[in-house]
Amino acid sequence: MSATHSSRLQAVVFDWAGTILDFGSCAPMGAFVKLFEQFGIEITIAEARGPMGMAKWDHIKALGSQPRIAAQWEAKHGHAFNDADVDRLYEVFTPMNAASARDHADFIPGALDAVAAARARGMKIGSTTGYNRPIMEVVAAIAAQGGYVPDNLVCAGDLAAGRPSPLMMYRCFADLGVWPAHAVVKVDDTGVGLEEGLNAGTWAVGLAVSGNVMGLTLAEWQALGADEQQARREQATEQLKAAGAHYVIDSVAELMPVLDDIERRLAAGERPGR
Incomplete structure (x- = not known):
């Protein structure tokens, strides 16, 4: 394996609700x-x-x-x-x-820009979800109309076990043709979603504000005062860190600096570990 292959990120695998669309996972x-x-x-x-x-x-x-x-x-x-x-x-x-x-299918602010920026880096875009196929037929069609079509979709029920097992991530590796695992980043708003990435050997990025841990709509979040926002952000961050997240950010809108830092760490020989 070349050093470049080993130290450059190849794919980011996004969850759906609370990550790409449906702010607050409502x-x-x-x-x-x-x-x-x-x-x-x-x-x-x-x-x-x-x-x-x-x-x-x-x-x-x-x-x-x-x-x-x-x-x-x-x-x-x-x-x-x-x-x-x-x-x-x-x-x-x-x-x-x-x-x-x-x-509840509105895109989370900055999600489409983050996906486009990841693609511009040459990364594949994978996706896993706790939703089953019938639900995702509805969600994926709405997302596609809005301009989001990931390179694959792995649903709950597709494989013998779902989260927190790594099986859906393994399917992503195969579908996307990416390896090793440390060249992949899992982005999710739930503990079990982060754990599926960690159990597969990937980097894990938690979302503190846009997802299930916070559990607020965008309007509800924006209506909070700065102090209350920070207190709730810290609480959500603690939960996601406890689940093993390597990084915790507010939403996918803040993902690009994280990818830069991961590539810096990869180049220095660091690996995700558990």
Whole structure:
């Protein structure tokens, strides 16, 4: 392997909601609350956000397994929450989330510019998501109309395991024809999304403001005072750093200086590690 091949970044793999579009990752939230409500169960937005980034089937199972929600389910339905229940909810959830995604498909400010700048560096643009194929058929079509067409798309359910396993990233390596892993950057707004990159051996860049950890719409974020913004930014940054992020930035709009720094570190012989 040449030194150049080893020290230049070849691809950036973006998450979708909370990363490229849907500031605050809001589309799934109302859908999860509404979903459980249909089955007579009350959950909060904070509870719904907890497992964000996982495949949606796994996300529903994680929610139904939480003690407070599990107790409600058993009282209402007369049995412990089980995989058959997850299957039932998942069937209802997919069209519900697809409909919600249509209403939360605006690009995050600076996202298209960041993608264009990465391409101008000669990098491939990969993508993974916790959404399944039916939901992404809706989301990807809207994104394409707006000018975003990544070089590949790997959805939850495409492979034997989703996040935090590295399998979707391995599919990206194969689809994009890129290697070694340290020549790839994963950009995500969730802990499990960062972990899928880390487990595959890539660099990991967390997004503190635009995504699920912050959980605010763009208007809600802009309405906060500077001190409140900074306090919340620091809290979100801590969470993403705890998940293993090598860098944490507000949104993809700030990605280019990070790519410059990673290439500097690669040239000096540094590697991501865990």
